[in-house]
Amino acid sequence: MLFNSFEFIFVFLPVTLLVFWRIGGIGHHRAAIAWLVGASLFFYAWWSPAYLGLILASMLFNYAVGVALGSRPHKGLLVFGVTANLALLGYYKYANFFASTVSDLGGLNWHLEHIVLPLAISFFTFQQIAYLVDAWKGEAREYSFLHYCLFVVFFPQLIAGPIVHHREMLPQFAQPNVYRMNHGFLALGLSIFTIGLFKKVVLADNLAPYASEAFAAVARGTPLTFFEAWRGTLAYSFQLYFDFSGYSDMAIGLAAMFGIRLPLNFASPYKATSIIEFWKRWHMTLSRFLRDYLYFPLGGNRKGPVRRYLNLLLTMVLGGLWHGAAWTFVAWGTLHGIFLIINHAWRALRKRLGWSGDSALGDWTARVLTFLCVALAWVFFRAADFDSAMRMMQGLFGLNGFVWPGSGAEFGIVGLWLFDMGIQFADTDYFKGGRDVLIMGLLLTFVWRAPNTQEFMADHLAPGTDKTPPTIRWRPTRAWAMLLSGAALFSVLRLSQVSEFLYFQF
Amino acid sequence: MQSYVRTFLTTLGGALLLVVGFNWGMNPYGLFPAPAITGINAYKPELSRRQYVAYPYEVTRVRPQVIILGTSRAMHIPTDQTAWSGKRSYNLALASSSFYEQFRLFQHAVASGGVETVLWGIDLFAFVRQSHPDFSERRLRVDPQGRVQGFNPTSYLRDAIPGLLSGDALRSSVKTLHRQNEAEDMDRRLHANKPARIRSAGGQRRMFLRLEQGVVDLRPGESQVENMDLDSFRHALRFAHARGIDLHLFISPEHARLLELWEALERGETIVKLKRELVRMNHEEAERAGRRPFPLWDFGGYNSITTEELPALGDTETHMQWYWEGSHYSEATADLIVARVFGTPHSDIPRDFGVQLDSGNVDGYLMSARAARAAYRSAHPADIAELDALLRRSGRASRHQSMADSAG
Numbered sequence: 001m002l003f004n005s006f007e008f009i010f011v012f013l014p015v016t017l018l019v020f021w022r023i024g025g026i027g028h029h030r031a032a033i034a035w036l037v038g039a040s041l042f043f044y045a046w047w048s049p050a051y052l053g054l055i056l057a058s059m060l061f062n063y064a065v066g067v068a069l070g071s072r073p074h075k076g077l078l079v080f081g082v083t084a085n086l087a088l089l090g091y092y093k094y095a096n097f098f099a100s101t102v103s104d105l106g107g108l109n110w111h112l113e114h115i116v117l118p119l120a121i122s123f124f125t126f127q128q129i130a131y132l133v134d135a136w137k138g139e140a141r142e143y144s145f146l147h148y149c150l151f152v153v154f155f156p157q158l159i160a161g162p163i164v165h166h167r168e169m170l171p172q173f174a175q176p177n178v179y180r181m182n183h184g185f186l187a188l189g190l191s192i193f194t195i196g197l198f199k200k201v202v203l204a205d206n207l208a209p210y211a212s213e214a215f216a217a218v219a220r221g222t223p224l225t226f227f228e229a230w231r232g233t234l235a236y237s238f239q240l241y242f243d244f245s246g247y248s249d250m251a252i253g254l255a256a257m258f259g260i261r262l263p264l265n266f267a268s269p270y271k272a273t274s275i276i277e278f279w280k281r282w283h284m285t286l287s288r289f290l291r292d293y294l295y296f297p298l299g300g301n302r303k304g305p306v307r308r309y310l311n312l313l314l315t316m317v318l319g320g321l322w323h324g325a326a327w328t329f330v331a332w333g334t335l336h337g338i339f340l341i342i343n344h345a346w347r348a349l350r351k352r353l354g355w356s357g358d359s360a361l362g363d364w365t366a367r368v369l370t371f372l373c374v375a376l377a378w379v380f381f382r383a384a385d386f387d388s389a390m391r392m393m394q395g396l397f398g399l400n401g402f403v404w405p406g407s408g409a410e411f412g413i414v415g416l417w418l419f420d421m422g423i424q425f426a427d428t429d430y431f432k433g434g435r436d437v438l439i440m441g442l443l444l445t446f447v448w449r450a451p452n453t454q455e456f457m458a459d460h461l462a463p464g465t466d467k468t469p470p471t472i473r474w475r476p477t478r479a480w481a482m483l484l485s486g487a488a489l490f491s492v493l494r495l496s497q498v499s500e501f502l503y504f505q506f
Numbered sequence: 507m508q509s510y511v512r513t514f515l516t517t518l519g520g521a522l523l524l525v526v527g528f529n530w531g532m533n534p535y536g537l538f539p540a541p542a543i544t545g546i547n548a549y550k551p552e553l554s555r556r557q558y559v560a561y562p563y564e565v566t567r568v569r570p571q572v573i574i575l576g577t578s579r580a581m582h583i584p585t586d587q588t589a590w591s592g593k594r595s596y597n598l599a600l601a602s603s604s605f606y607e608q609f610r611l612f613q614h615a616v617a618s619g620g621v622e623t624v625l626w627g628i629d630l631f632a633f634v635r636q637s638h639p640d641f642s643e644r645r646l647r648v649d650p651q652g653r654v655q656g657f658n659p660t661s662y663l664r665d666a667i668p669g670l671l672s673g674d675a676l677r678s679s680v681k682t683l684h685r686q687n688e689a690e691d692m693d694r695r696l697h698a699n700k701p702a703r704i705r706s707a708g709g710q711r712r713m714f715l716r717l718e719q720g721v722v723d724l725r726p727g728e729s730q731v732e733n734m735d736l737d738s739f740r741h742a743l744r745f746a747h748a749r750g751i752d753l754h755l756f757i758s759p760e761h762a763r764l765l766e767l768w769e770a771l772e773r774g775e776t777i778v779k780l781k782r783e784l785v786r787m788n789h790e791e792a793e794r795a796g797r798r799p800f801p802l803w804d805f806g807g808y809n810s811i812t813t814e815e816l817p818a819l820g821d822t823e824t825h826m827q828w829y830w831e832g833s834h835y836s837e838a839t840a841d842l843i844v845a846r847v848f849g850t851p852h853s854d855i856p857r858d859f860g861v862q863l864d865s866g867n868v869d870g871y872l873m874s875a876r877a878a879r880a881a882y883r884s885a886h887p888a889d890i891a892e893l894d895a896l897l898r899r900s901g902r903a904s905r906h907q908s909m910a911d912s913a914g
Contacts, residue, residue, distance in 0.1 A: 478509070
């Protein structure tokens with residue numbers, strides 16, 4: 001079920017909440033948890049009932065292994081458990097990719113039937129691997145199976161994260177106030193959910209056509225000119241941003257309605273002034289998982305700079321592959337790995353040379369440069385294949401010329417100078433001139449300057465930590481309620497144009 | 507916090523109820539059993555934007571005795587004809603539909619009850635057309651084998667919810683309310699705003715050229731009659747015989763310039779072959795059913811309607827009597843077709859407009875069309891030269907040249 005669907009908003013969510021409070025309110029906490037687990041499984045099965053068995057089996061297996069590891073930490077059992085999880089993920093996610101790669105390399109004619117990727121498998125596999133490792137370390141408490149199920153399938157975070165840690169989730173369900181309707185939680189949850197819904201259906205979905213048509217054009221082999229390629233690439237950068245930001249807000253908002261606080265997953269990543277900072281702001285729970293369960297076990301930064309850089313690169317390549325079984329994702333991960341290495345090397349150099357000065361100009365240069373690197377890397381993330389990505393790059397670097405739509409008359413005398421600079425004036429298919437520049441400029445200003453949801457709601461999410469000017473801070477007033485209900489109405493009226501979240505495919 | 511939640515939910519709930527109530531009442535796509543009130547919502551200009559969604563439901567409610575089927579060409583046939591006066595009629599023609607989709611709508615309308623007479627405008631390209639993205643089998647009362655299916659509430663909800671609760675529906679409701687003053691000439695609305703449409707398109711010769719350019723750009727595939735979906739045609743005939751439907755078929759009158767273009771694109775032979783096939787199938791199915799073949803009229807070919815002169819380029823004031831552009835005929839032409847097919851008196855019908863094809867006359871008729879074509883070409887050298895230039899610009903010169911030489 002999609003968060004941005006009628007059935008979710010008008011049927012599933014109200015029924016799930018009301019029944020949960022009703023059962024929990026009379027003290028039947030276990031029954032309320034059971035209800036929430038059942039509802040979450042229904043939420044999952046609505047999409048692909050065929051894989052309900054798979055997720056149940058996976059939970060049963062991991063719970064059993066976790067309990068065994070908790071009572072007797074045995075490394076062999078841990079390796080077995082982790083391998084089994086990776087094998088499951090490998091089969092569903094990478095078997096086709098592996099077969100086609102081996103087939104291409106060896107000139108063989110291998111062919112596998114197309115295997116459908118079960119929804120959320122990348123997310124629930126990672127969460128459970130983390131649980132097994134912690135159980136082996138003796139850091140996982142003994143939870144009941146019902147609680148364990150809730151930790152894996154709690155519907156706000158089941159499909160596309162955040163990748164939650166059992167330590168931050170399960171103790172919250174021990175709080176008695178979770179089981180009663182709390183107007184404070186509900187007000188917060190409704191507001192955050194609405195902001196997320198608006199980002200998704202109004203911003204991301206309206207940007208999607210710009211991105212799709214440009215990437216479809218390069219996939220067809222059409223060369224794009226400079227401005228067309230940049231419009232497509234920026235549109236995708238913003239689409240993905242608002243899609244994932246919207247989803248993360250909705251997940252946090254939904255959990256908040258139950259009085260549960262999900263970890264932050266998205267914190268204005270395009271404001272980052274370095275790639276290192278970008279990864280502390282984008283898909284934060286994935287970065288945390290990769291750091292704790294891949295980068296650190298590989299040795300992290302404890303084995304000298306060369307090993308550190310290799311570990312970084314390997315972590316990012318695997319992180320890329322986690323997003324999808326294709327060489328374009330490997331390329332995306334590799335690019336980010338290289339960016340991170342350069343970033344760390346640059347920091348080390350600065351430290352050695354004793355450069356420490358911070359300036360607004362320096363910050364902005366770094367922010368723009370970081371954004372450009374991230375946007376260029378998204379080309380590989382989005383493109384249908386390598387050839388399409390390279391074709392897009394040609395356009396982005398101006399190899400197919402610079403064409404501004406129309407006659408250039410609007411530029412007056414400057415038009416002649418632009419013409420001398422190599423800008424042609426002719427019809428363009430994927431760039432509409434000043435209007436597009438304005439849209440992209442506004443979006444860029446927004447992602448760089450506007451407060452994010454957690455800053456906007458800082459008084460209630462994390463008191464005392466924000467820097468947002470008080471004028472645009474959310475408060476539980478009548479005016480805010482009416483404004484946000486207007487945003488909710490506007491979003492609901494766009495729900496009939498169904499669109500999935502981009503992160504559902506990972 | 508409690509008052510915040512209350513304000514949020516009541517504002518949102520109230521606004522949603524208003525939207526739902528307004529959309530239900532205005533009923534812009536005819537999806538709900540809301541009363542039709544003259545001056546408020548009786549005229550539904552937005553319905554044609556949602557034809558594929560709305561028509562299956564509306565035809566079930568209207569239960570017409572006469573239906574018109576076909577593509578956007580047949581959409582121009584007004585339903586207020588004397589030929590069927592006193593009967594409920596409904597124009598069920600769908601823009602850009604394939605013949606299969608038309609056949610399924612035909613089955614659906616018959617299953618909904620009451621259909622006695624059908625006027626079916628046949629466009630030969632509908633036999634090669636892909637399914638329209640808005641078409642869905644789930645809305646129909648019968649499966650492709652003709653078995654009646656019960657009402658499917660889930661399917662209805664999938665259409666009704668966006669019809670009640672979407673920005674699109676809200677915009678359509680507002681437009682419906684706004685445009686009630688256009689309702690007077692409801693059936694002939696295209697005719698009513700003809701001058702404005704022609705002016706904004708830059709005159710009718712420009713409209714012809716734009717369509718012709720589109721036809722050339724499409725580079726119609728080398729589809730052979732053998733690959734076309736003629737099974738749907740056969741099934742339609744069989745279904746009509748089985749249900750005792752009074753079916754009238756006609757091939758749309760394309761303008762002579764378009765026929766010239768088909769010849770230049772080497773589609774002429776296919777069209778002749780296709781017409782022969784339709785006649786043969788009509789004959790075979792009638793024999794099988796032990797009934798007379800359905801009347802099958804051909805309004806295509808070179809006759810005094812299809813060879814109508816075009817205004818000069820840039821002339822936005824002169825209006826053609828019989829055409830919008832080469833493919834879409836006017837309401838006046840539609841009236842002639844209906845009069846000819848149903849044998850109702852009409853003072854303007856030229857003698858050469860419309861021939862009823864049967865297995866006895868089809869060969870002779872198609873032969874005589876060749877002579878008529880030669881006459882058209884020699885009488886309209888400027889039109890031929892214009893098409894020639896169009897083809898040359900589009901890289902079709904060599905083919906056309908050889909055709910021009912052979913015809914010359």
